[in-house]
Amino acid sequence: MAESTVQQSRSRDLDKLLLKPGNLVAPTFEPGVQLRDDLQEYARILVIGAGGLGCELLKDLALSGFKNLEVIDMDRIEVTNLNRQFLFRLEDVGKPKAEVAAKRVMERVSGVNIVPHFCRIEDKEIDFYKDFIIIVLGLDSIEARSYINAVACGFLEYDSDDNPIEETVKPMVDGGTEGFKGHARVIIPGSTPCFECTIWLFPPQVKFPLCTLAETPRTAAHCIEYAHLIKWDEVHSGKTFDPDDPEHMKWVYTEAVKRAELFGIQGVTYSLTQGVVKNIIPAIASTNAIISAACTLETLKLASGCSKTLSNYLTYNGVEGLHIKVTEFVKDKDCLVCGPGVLLELDTSVTLQKVIFYFSWLLFLLVC
Ligand SMILES: [Zn+2]
Structure with a gap:
């Protein structure tokens, strides 16, 4: 297919949203080619995380017409990522996720520019985050979400009537997945x-009480945690357990199997042992795809005003059926x-000293 035909068919659905008026549009929405072109030209979006969800987000945002994207991630690609982080190949193992993800999307979607940042989110100056109209989060850590939330909310200023000043509002779209469950929210x-x-x-x-592990194990996870938290120290006094050492993991697995046999418990496997010990919930590619699609649509709505945004927290559950x-x-x-x-x-x-006194007095008044 010729390049221009590909571009046309790619923007066909997008044009239906951006070139026509609608009933649920934002008050400032002005449909037309200008809006579509401006979005492509000026809207700068930051994606945080280039893992399972981040890969999907970058691809979806690029295919939704955003041309100025940046991505930040501190991790390097591991073999175990390859089943779901679909932008990565075997030869990429060991390379920074952000750099490879950016390169792969740019190869496949013409005209998009993605700037990768291989670093921690805390390594960037606060002002770095100010330059983006929307920050999209594809993270799996609560601490990282808290940090970005504090940064984005830190830009917010209120007027004298305690109403937010519009130019200081930095919207965020947060996605998260855990096995067959996920969420997308607009902040x-x-x-x-x-x-x-x-x-x-x-x-x-959730952590298991030690007495359950030691005396009354009821599940395969209890047997694994017993081998990991109690038996390891008994046998290897002074030697720290390394979850990345396959020999250590194999030892815990073998001990957990023995424990499970003793109590007649089924279900201890090597992969479950890895999951329990490393606190890993298996990532499901389809969940990432669904949550990323929801996040990308919200980003498009926020950036263009073409529709009312999600209000304000979507949960997805694919464990049984689809909810x-x-x-x-x-x-x-x-x-x-x-x-x-x-x-x-x-x-x-x-x-x-007077400031401290003043604060104490204020606190006293607030509490009383
Ligand atoms: Zn708050």
Whole structure:
């Protein structure tokens, strides 16, 4: 197919959204070729993470007409990534994910420019994040989400009536997957709940009580954790368990099998041992694809105003059948990250001691 025909067929569906008026569009939406061209020319999107979800996001955003993308990821490609992180090949093992992902998408989607950043998110200056109109998160860590959320909410300013000042709002689209489950959410600081407002959605990792492991194991995971947390130290005093050493993993697996036989428990396998010990929930390529599609559509809606955005949290469950639900969470009005806070104006001559006294007095008033 000729290049121009490919481009035309690629933008056919996009044109239906961007070139025509609609009933659910944003008040500022002005359909037309100009909007489509401006989006391609000026909209700069940052994707955080170039793993399973990040690869999908980059591909989907590029195919949705965004031409100026950047991606940040600190990891290198491992053999175990290859089954689902489809932009990577065997010869890429050991190379930075961000660099290879950017290169592969640029090879396949003409006209798109992706700048890779092989580093930690904390290594970038705060102002780096200011340059993007939307930040899209394809992460698997709560800490990283919290960090980016704090950065994006840090740009937010309120006017004297505690309304967010529009130019300071940095929207985020957050995706996450865990096995057959996933979520996509839109965070508009100052309007929707931020990540910190709903931090309770991410409960701490479940750990088994040691007494259960030692005395009354009931599941294969209990037997594995017994071998990993108790038996290892008993046998190898002083030697630290290394989850990346296959010999260590094999030892734990063999011990877990013995334990399971003793208690008549089924289901201990080598891959389950790896999963339990490394706290890994198997990643499913189709879940990444579905969540990425939802995130990309929300990014397009935010950037163009072609439709009302998700309000504000979509959950997907593919464990049995296929279930999608949208929940509208509310902002925590006292959120320390996205709330307007309390404005304190003090004279420069005030000493630190007086500032501390002032804070204590303020806290006392708030509590009482
Ligand atoms: Zn908040």
